[in-house]
Amino acid sequence: MISRKILLIISLLFSFGFAASAQQDSIPLNTLIQKTAKFQSSYPIEKVYLHLDKPYYAVGDTIWFKAYVTVEKHQPSGLSGVVYVDVINSQDSVMENLRLPVKNGFANGNITLTSETYKQGPYRIRAYTNWMRNFDADYFYDHTINVGNAIDNQVNTFISYKSSAKKGTVKVDADILYKDPTNAPYANKKVSWQLVRNGDAITKGSGRTDDKGHLLVDIPENESATITSSSLVTAIDMGERKSVTNSFSLRGAVTAYDVQFFPESGQLTNGIRSKIAFKAINSKGLGTDVKGTVTDDQGTVMASFTSAHLGMGVFVLTPESGKTYTANVIFANGSTSTYKLPRVQAMGINLAVFSPDADNLTVKISANELFLQRKQNKSFYLVGQSGGVIYYAAQTVLQNAAYTANIPKNKFPTGIVQFTLFSSGGYALCERIAFVQHNDQLNLALRPDKPSYTTRQNVRIAVSAKNSTAPVEGSFSVAVLDDTSVPTNEDSESTILSNLLLTSDLKGYIEKPNYYFNKPDQEKQDNLDILMLTQGYRRFSYEDILADKNPPIFIAPEQGIEVSGILRTTTGLPVGKGSIRLLIPDRNFSAETVTDLSGNFKFSNVVVMDTSKITLSARNNVNGKNMVISVNGELYQKLTRNPNQPDEIVNIDSAMRPYLDNSRRQYQNSRVLKEVVVKSTKFEKKPSHNDFGTFAGLPGQADHEISGDQLKDCPLLINCLSTMAFGLTYVDNNFYITRDYNAGKKVPVQIYVGSMPVDVNFLTSMTGAEVASVEIFLKDGVSGLNRMNQTNGVLIINKKVIKKEKITLAQLQALIPKQNVVNFAIQGYRKSKEFYMPKYDVTKQGALGVDLRNTIYWNPKVITDKNGVASFSFFNSDARGTYRVIIEGLDAEGDLGRQVMHIQVK
Incomplete structure (x- = not known):
């Protein structure tokens, strides 16, 4: 495919009104084209897009999603067989990390927002493949969702700010409104508050709400950077020695503006x-x-x-x-x-791009008089590329102050086009990105079987997919939402069009990305061109390509889960041609391989689910009892700052009120009162750091604690701790205190199992079932542990107490780990649940209680046949009004499609 493109490009040279040059150029244009094509074929651009069933969620919900993994011109990727999905909280801690198998470029999964793990607030969903990790993380799929809590929230809040500047400092006043779930104000309630930055309280105070539930917080003057990087944490007294805590980000509390100016082509x-x-x-x-x-x-x-x-x-x-x-x-x-x-x-040449009509782009090159005098009769190249592929190239000799070329848009695919003007030496003089928007999306038609429906009635919808008029086979995902409980601003959504065509190629935040694709018109196209002038595009560097400076590749494309390591003798020498056996007991699976001359071994495409354990054995070798197996550890993606922070909502209770009200009704409708039997209980002392003299100087209570119940189903302790250790960040096989790490202090936390200091690798052999609790200390008190270990913070793993019993010598020997046998768990594929779809008999509508679903239907596997046809069906809920039906997807050629339809439910 790439070679055909090269021939096409070369055939286009000199054909767009530019004068040909007879002089010898220092870098021929053909060289630039060929090197770029070679780079693109060696380092293909892979993307991941997630179609989520809803734009926002509540605690207790399940996030349903389909992953589209594409390469080159959005074709389903065969490069990667595994996709990773991270859920990251606002403190930049990974809450969950999913590993999903990719089949023919697609995967589907789900994330349950359990109340034990998730609280109200903003979260990021980040998705990528191992191949994408070789390049800039700015091009990962990264989407911000806001999660409310209608079940446990006794207090709904709304905060507003007023700020004023005073001689280098800022004064902020906050007005917080407190209401109960029925919208009644919490009047005359005592509230204590503190300003918290990086986990430390800067200042504190208290007050009382007025008769309408308002509390005025007078935040003392401080530097603007201190205020905007802090949070206001309040605790409202609910009586009976109970209080409810709320945290409010002050990032937008200070009224401030910034304006940037961007000359076309850069200068x-x-x-x-x-x-x-x-x-x-x-x-x-x-x-x-x-x-x-x-x-x-x-x-x-x-x-x-x-x-x-x-x-x-x-x-x-x-x-x-x-x-x-x-x-x-x-x-x-x-x-x-x-x-x-x-x-x-004073001297320069500029590049301008216009769109005079629907079919053409006009590129204008303008040199000022001084530049023309010094560079007259020199050769220059104009190159236009999209997705790393050059679709247009021309050269000219500079003889006049201005040159104009009309380029048909049909030479480029839909998406971002980067025009670059080069000197003959290959130096990029100026650049301009533009957006080509063809009317070439898949024609998706949704045809319901009735003009309108009743509640709980079965809905059948036929799907037709065409590329222009030709039917296509494609893979699509469908979500049906209740418009009343899930009101949506379509301009603000992340869609398959806005992501794969726009945001996945640009660095920085794009506000309301779907605005440019939602019923586009001339005004939106003009505004999209202005966006192109204000955003940066740096997928790759021509300078590096011409210098044959290739990006370092440290992770190969991943087709499946690999288990690898090295086999050595007890003296440390590698064992060549050694036999290694792999066992997965709960799948009744086994495989064998042979090490290379350096002792390395690898098992490819190992199918491991998230609760499976693996056993590696070298017993079958001659002198096998004197061999040691070492397993290579897994790499974890570094955390970066949220590029979409502006999408975070501070006042979730009010912004998501229709959704949360419906969520609350769902919960109340589903509750079943159970008989409570009170029995006498015997207090059982739990293991803690107080059991060891080593920790005598630590505070009596940990800053954060993870219970054994939260970890009981964890197959690999290190994976779970990396996501559940609140206040800590896991990077490069070390834990760090998040607030210090973000401030640039990268000193790791000291880990203990009991009183024994260990490193992170020790945790790869532990499961959550072994753990009674985990205690996290952000400060070491007067223990001196930080000074002694040159560390920052303490993480203590308290193992469950094993009841002492007499055992035989044989039983004792069985407990001693054998070096030639290794038992461990790795991150397996996350099992995907099936979306629950009730089936109703219309003659018995009242038999199953009230149906208040907000996601009425979700199907990630709607596949059109060779005739471009598919269908799906679902039952309505008890909600009346309009339902929104969204279908997204693509075909084998990378043609994208999205369609939204509304049905009436009476």
Whole structure:
């Protein structure tokens, strides 16, 4: 496929109105094309997109999703056979890590938001393959969801802020409204509060709510950076020695704005009329409307501007060398600010892109007089690439100040196109990204069998998938939502179109990404072009490609789970041609392999579920009792800051009220009162750090504790601790205190099993069933453990007490681990549940209680046949109104499709 593209590209050279050059170039254009094609074929771009059943959730819900793993032009990927899905909380701790098998580019799974693990707040869902981990994590699938809690929440809150600046510091006042689940205010309640940053209280205070449930918190003056990186933690007194704690991020508490200016092609050049895009954001990172003027250093107004969409806009300026330009900005609240525009270059060449009509792009190259004088008769290259593949290339000799080329859009696929102007030496002079939006999405049609329905009635929907008029075989996922309980802003959604075509190729936050694909028109296309002017595209570097500087590959594409290691003698020498046997007892599976001359062994495509254990044995070798098996550890993806923080909701109780009200009714309807039998109990002392003199100086109570019940089903302790150790971050086979790690202090936590200090590798041999509790100390008190071990923080694993019994010598020998036999658990594939679909008999509608589902139906495996046809059916709930039916997917050629339909339920 790549070779055909190269031939097509070369055939296009010199055909777009550029003059041919007869001179010898230092780097021929063909070399640039061939090296880029070689790079693309050696380092294909793989992407992951998750179709989630809903835009937000509540504690107790299940997240249903389908993973689309694509390569090149969005074809289903055969490169990777495994996809990873992480759930990360707002403290940048991994809550869950799923490993799913990928078949023909697709996988499906689910995540249960249990009340023991999940609390109300924002979470990230991140997805990637091992191959993607070789490259920038900014291109992973990374989506923010907000989770409410209607079951355990006794207190609903709404917070608003007022701020004012005072001589380098900021003063913030917070107004918090407290209400009960019935929307009645908590009046005259005592509330204590503290300002917390990196786990430490900066200041504290207390107050009482008024008769309408409001509490005014007067936060003392402090530096803006301190305030915005802190949280306001409150505890409202509920009586009977009970209180409810709420935490509010102050990231958006300070009223502040920022405006950035982006000259087209990257620079302002003397005498060249240029477009300048701008982007204005507030302290939450969201776009804010602005208007203003641009003046030169004499105060003359040179341009005026007004934002067009989400704080973004564009204006035109012809800059002059030696002058400075200032933007005078007026924000929506009436405040003003000034910003210096980038410095004007005395000599340069610019690249501009226009879209004069639906079928063509116009590329204009403009050189100023000084550049023309110095570079006249020099060769230049113009290259247009999308997804790492060059679709357009031309060269010219610089003879005039301006060149224009009209390029048919049909030469590029739908998506981002990067135009780069090169010198003949291969140096990139300027770049511009544009978006080509063809009307080439799959034509998906949903045809319900009736014009409207009643509650609990069976709905049958036929699916038709066509590429233009030709039927296609494709793989799709379908979600049906109750519009009343799950109101949705379609512009803000992450869809298969907005992700694979836009956000997966851009760094940074994109606000309301589906706006550009939801019923697109000329205005949205114009705003999309402004977005292209304000965002960066850096999938790869031409400079590195031309220098044959390839990215380091430290993880190969993963087709399945691998178990590998090395076999040595007890003296440390590798054992070549040694026999290794692998056993998975609960699957009644076994396999054998032979080590290479260096003692290395590997088992490929091992099917291990998340609760399975593995046994490796070298007993069958001659002198096998003197052999030692070492197993290679697994790599874990590093954590990065949330790129989509602006999508986090502070006031979840109000923003998600319809959904949470319905969730509360579901819970109340499903509760069954059970008989309670009170029996006398005998207090049993639990193992703790107080049992060991080593920990005498530690605080009496740990900062965080994980109970044995939470870990009882954990097959591999290290995997579970890496996600459940609250306050700690697990990176590079070490635990760190999260607040210190984020502040740049990368000193690991000391781990103990009982009173024995161990490293992380020791935990790979332990299961959760062995653990009575885990205690986490963020400070070591007066114990001196941090100083003694050169560590920061203490993690203590208390093992369950084994009842002492007399055993025989044979039983004792059986307990002693054998070095030539290794028992361990690895992260297996997560078992996927089936979405529950009730089946109703319309003659017995009242037999099963009230049905309040908000996800009415979920199906990740809707497959159209060779005629492009499929169908699915489901039963409605008891909710009346409109249901939203969403179908997304793609065919084998990478053609994408999405369709939304509404049905009426009366």
